[in-house]
Each structure stands twice: as C-alpha cells, then as structure tokens.
Amino acid sequence: MLWAVFTIIAAAAQTARNAMQRELTTKLGTAGATHVRFLFGFPFAVLFLIGTMVVTKLPPPSLTTPGFWPWIVLGALSQIIATALMLSVMNRRSFVAATAYIKTEPVQVAVFGLVFLHDQISAGAAVAIIVATAGVLTMSIKPAAADAVRLGSTLLGLGAGAMFALSAIGYRGAILALAYPNFVVAATFALVVSLAMQAGTLTLFLALRDPLVLRRILRLWRPSMFAGLMGALGSAFWFLAFAITAASNVRTLATIEILFAQVVSTFIFKQNVSFREMCGIVLIIVGVSMLICATA
Template sequence: MAFGFLWIPATILASLLQTARNLAQRSLTDVIGVVGATQVRFLFGLPFAMVFLAAACLGLRTLPPSIGPASLGYTAWGALMQIAATALMLAAMRERSFAVTTAYTKTEPVQVAIFGALLLGDALSPLKFLAIAIATAGVIVVSWKLGEKLTRAGLRPAVLGIVSGACFALSAIGFRGGIQALPEGNFLIRASTILVLGLAMQTALLTFYMLVANRPALWLSLRNWRRSLSAGFLGAAASQFWFIGFSLTSAANVRTLGLIEVPLAQIASRRLFAEGTSRREILGMAMIVGGVGLLLLISLQ
C-alpha cells in the first residue's frame, strides 16, 4: 500500500498539535471552567474541520462518501466518549501537573489494543502487545511516586486521569470503526468526513447543554474568542492527523506511538509551568520511548 506508513508522521504531528491544544485548553479552564474549555475544541474546531474536508474534496475532485447507520453509530459513540474523556482530563489537570495528568490519560493504549482486537478485528501479535505494555508501564512509572500515600486528594486526579484514558480508548475505537464503515473514498476523504461528522455531533450536544445548564460559560468562550479559536484550530488539526492515522492502521498502533506526547508534556511543564522532572520520570519516559521504538520496528518489518 503506497501510504502504508504515512500513519507514523501523521501520528507524530497529531501528538505535537494535541500537546499544544491541551496547553491552550488548560489556560482557558481557569477562565471559563471545565465544561466551557471542553466545548471550545468542538465548537471552534468544527469550522476548521469543514475547511479541511472541503480542501480534500477539491484537491481529489470527489464528494464525501455516503454515511450509513454503522458509520453513524460508531462515530456517535466515539464523539460521546471523547467529550467525557476531555472533560475528565481537564478536571484532573486542575489538581495535578500537566505532565502527570497527561501520563494518567496515556494508560489508554493497552485498552485500545484489546478493544480493537475484540470489536474491530485489528491484528494484535504477542510482540506488538509487549511493545504496548512496555510503553504503558513507562506511563505508570512516570505518574506513580514510590512510597506516595494514596490519600483521597491524591486518588481523585489519578482516577479522573485513568478513566479519561479509558474513554479516549473507546473514542478511538468508535472513530476508527466509523472510518472503516464508510463505503468508499480514499483515506484522507474518509478521515475528514468522520472528523466533520463527529465534531458536528459534539458541537450540537455541548452547545445545547451549555445553553440550558451553563450559559455564562458559553458566553465567556465567545467573549474570549481569540484564545478559543486558537484551541479550536489546534484541536481540529490534531484530530485530522489522528483520524488519518486511524484510516491507515489500527487504533492501537496510533495511540501507542502517540505516547510520545508524555515526554512532550514534560518538556512543556518544565518550560512553561516550572514543573521539574525527577529521575523516576526520566526512567518512565525512557520506557515509553523504548516501547514506541519496538512498535515501530515491528510495524516497519
């Protein structure tokens, strides 16, 4: 397949853009709250996703594929799980460092691998599962301090982050299922179509909710439109590259390579938030890089 390994640079770009988007959303959380910052990536990201789809259709001289019940159902599931995952992640970030919260959410790949094998029939060899397990163990080493007591205050952000990771796993499976269920179109058109569909669902649902339950946060996000627009663009661009990855390989491959976001988050924490990096965290990040490297060696064979 001519584009067989395009998922690798696409995933790396997605990770870089997602790190930037998380930083933008975190800065908005203190201004407009968790729900307000959650909806920004959808409401302000949808117009950019529509531009991406239009550009792909014009460039390839084709129309978007028709969307059947299976694709609609998978995408709706992915959209709902992503809303829950984003809200839980931002809530955890208010209580723990940016880097550690990112690490908690990245317990996702093992769950993605299992769900993908069971629900979508994605191939999962023992060696590939070992690579995913090593990288995920590195995440645990990064986030768990030796001898740290699990008080209620310390347990809450851990639970929020890990459950967020589970929701991100189910979201990835839903979106890959939606892309696979489309009847025609090349990988770029299929990825862009599901991105627009998913963001449209999320925007409609969250905007309705905020109009009913949290109207001030919606007005605040509109009032802070410059920062919201930045987060929306970064979110849409990151999702575009995630979805390109999903259209070309299993969600487990994409999400495991995406663990490079953890070292990126550590760098961001040190430079922007003056959050230090311990030897334990360096060891964990080395395990992440090792697991990701093994996955890539397997994939490139």
C-alpha cells in the first residue's frame, strides 16, 4: 500500500501548487502560469534525482532505452495541454468545481491503462472507480443552469481530465519501459526528463510568442519558486505511485484532492460549499475507501 501514501502526499502538494498557479494566472496569463510549474519545478526534480542516486549508489537509467521516448513524450505534452486547460477552467469556475471536473479522469485512466498498458483492475476496484467518479459528477453537474459559460467550463474540464489521463498513462508507460531495478530512481529519472522537455518547449513558445511573460515570470520568482517546488514534489510522488501500481488506482485515490481543494476553496478563496457538493464529497470518500479495501 505504499502507492497510497505516495498518492496522498502528491495530492496534497498538487492542491497547494494549483492554488498558487491560480493566483499567478491573473498576473502571468494561462501560458505563463502553466510554464511556472515546469520551469521552477525542473531544478528541484534534478536535486531529487541526485539525492536518490547518492542514497542508492546507482547510476541513472539510459536515455537510449527502447520504448522510453514515445511514452515520455506522450506524458509530457499531454500534461502541458492538461495544465493549460485546468487553469482556464479555474478562471471560469470556483477552485473546487474546476478540480472536480478534472477528477472525472479515473474512468478514462482505467480505459487507457487497459488498452495501452494492459493494466488489469479487479471488480472491486472498478466499482470504487465508478462510485468516486459519481461523486465527482455530483459535485460538478448542476441540475438546471447549464448556460454557455458552464457548458464551456465543463467541456474544458473534461478535456483537461482526458489529457491528465493520457499523461498518467504516458508516465507509467515510460517508467515501465525503463525496466530499471530501482523504482525510485526510475520514477525520478522519468520526472527529470519530462520536466526538461516541458520547460524547454514552453520557454521556446513564450520566447517566440510573448517574451514579456518570461520577464514577468522572472520578476515573480518567489511565488513561482513555491509553485515549482510543490509541483516537483507532487509530480515526484505521482511518478513513484505510477511505478508500483496501475495508473487507474493512483488517479482514483487522487480524487481526495477534491477534499483538499474544498478546504482551500472555503478558507482561502472564501467560496461556500453547497449540499449537493457535500453529497459528492461523501461519494468520493466512499469510493476511495472501497478502492483501498479492494487493493489492500
């Protein structure tokens, strides 16, 4: 059950990062706030990798490992798109509602994992995924008011969930492709490679399209550094969890991030929670509890 511990830590770190990125979006725009997590997360990921190699006394995996690159490219590019869509939703809806839309991801991860990685899930885990996702939908879908703004937010949120699902599958595929004897080194190595690709891609994009944003990012280095640290910490634990269990298990347990997001939404952003959202939270807790029992 070590994967569950890794997932809970990752979800908590990601909630902190998302909250910081949401605030940075007003100053840097969607592309700039997206770039922050990769640019400032990369140095911390390198430090994590150096630390794991010092402790384990193992060399890094080979960059020429067959099958590694297609998976890591899929994971890295999907995550860039997913993060941009997520921040766009957060600008339109409440912090917790945006997080809820994105957490429709577990069902998509389960399907993608079965198709691409042949990850098998038990009947109990499948029911847990459905219950947790039902909780997410209960929080997200409002009966009656489905105007154009809400419909647009829903589509963006579901798109973000799909891209996060593909990134999870890509990262798990990349780690498995390394076939490295130590899963901690393999996961951290994959993290460093993905962040290097993402930071380089978005730096080039912004340098060509909006160099002013790059200068603003550097001026806001202090809050950006915190977002990068939380992003790297969260990603490191996501990768560790992906290394030892099916991505569908990880992303289903990750729905507890909505509980963390609710705390942030209530106490920091002063956004109230409705009875319907509380019912959704209960379903998520039940689904997560069922998943833990099914995989224990």
